[in-house]
Amino acid sequence: MHEFAPHDEGAEHPAAPRDAISPDLRRFLAEIKGQAQFLLYLADQIEESLDHLVQEGDPCQGAFLCRMLGMYSAQLETKHQGLGEKIAETCQEVYVTVREHEHA
Numbered sequence: 001m002h003e004f005a006p007h008d009e010g011a012e013h014p015a016a017p018r019d020a021i022s023p024d025l026r027r028f029l030a031e032i033k034g035q036a037q038f039l040l041y042l043a044d045q046i047e048e049s050l051d052h053l054v055q056e057g058d059p060c061q062g063a064f065l066c067r068m069l070g071m072y073s074a075q076l077e078t079k080h081q082g083l084g085e086k087i088a089e090t091c092q093e094v095y096v097t098v099r100e101h102e103h104a
Contacts, residue, residue, distance in 0.1 A: 025097055028090040035083045042076045 046069060053065045 020097070020101065022093065022097060025090070025093040028086060028093055032083065032086050032090055035079055035086060039076065039079055039083065042072050042079065046072045046076070 049065050049069050049072065053062060053069070056062045056065060
């Protein structure tokens, strides 16, 4: 499974003062990170379930794994679509922030 280094949300970056980044942009970025982590989790679960399915001899357990894989795939597709929309919103907010900074 993928692991991430802890991120200190309260840490300030010297080149970017805390008040220069809007709360909306911070929220959008946090949502993207959360969705990306969930996508990685789903990919790991799919990979693990596929490995089990290949090795499974019990038809009932195989059927269960197939149902789980279907569920994981549906979640992956749904989250992928939501992530694209969130990325577009975030990019727009980044452009606005950059323009405001350039005109300041």
